[in-house]
Amino acid sequence: xxxxxxxxxxxxxxxxxxxxxxxxxxxxxxxxxxxxxxxxxxxxxxxxxxxxxxxxxxxxxxxxxxxxxxxxxxxxxxxxxxxxxxxxxxxxxxxxxxxxxxxxxxxxxxxxxxxxxxxxxxxxxxxxxxxxxxxxxxxxxxxxxxxxxxxxxxxxxx
Numbered sequence: 764x765x766x767x768x769x770x771x772x773x774x775x776x777x778x779x780x781x782x783x784x785x786x787x788x789x790x791x792x793x794x795x796x797x798x799x800x801x802x803x804x805x806x807x808x809x810x811x812x813x814x815x816x817x818x819x820x821x822x823x824x825x826x827x828x829x830x831x832x833x834x835x836x837x838x839x840x841x842x843x844x845x846x847x848x849x850x851x852x853x854x855x856x857x858x859x860x861x862x863x864x865x866x867x868x869x870x871x872x873x874x875x876x877x878x879x880x881x882x883x884x885x886x887x888x889x890x891x892x893x894x895x896x897x898x899x900x901x902x903x904x905x906x907x908x909x910x911x912x913x914x915x916x917x918x919x920x921x
């Protein structure tokens with residue numbers, strides 16, 4: 764699809780990495796709130812969730828719109844801490860490391876989840892799938908010295 768390729772090319776630029784983290788999440792949160800969870804703007808291109816995690820330092824709930832890779836065969840979701848290729852890890856990844864129990868809003872449904880940081884061979888396999896899913900992740904990784912964090916979130920039994 765030509766539109767997707769253009770978006771991938773634009774999202775790989777340093778300018779996008781500077782602007783997008785300030786604009787896209789704010790728009791996503793506003794539209795998601797106004798539509799009562801029915802619409803997530805960024806999910807028009809990539810699947811997305813609203814992650815509600817507990818702040819690592821504050822202990823307060825933090826809502827973050829994120830692209831995700833659903834794994835329907837497992838009933839799980841993959842979250843990629845790319846931070847648009849910026850140098851630091853995104854805050855939501857520190858939140859999940861400190862407090863792995865969280866909630867996602869997936870297609871308007873709130874789902875209690877537990878996040879697992881992927882490492883080693885499991886991470887390598889998921890990273891390969893992530894690059895096939897959204898090739899700009901390779902550009903993001905090449906731009907930073909840190910290893911991009913990958914999480915699998917699984918449903919939590921109530």
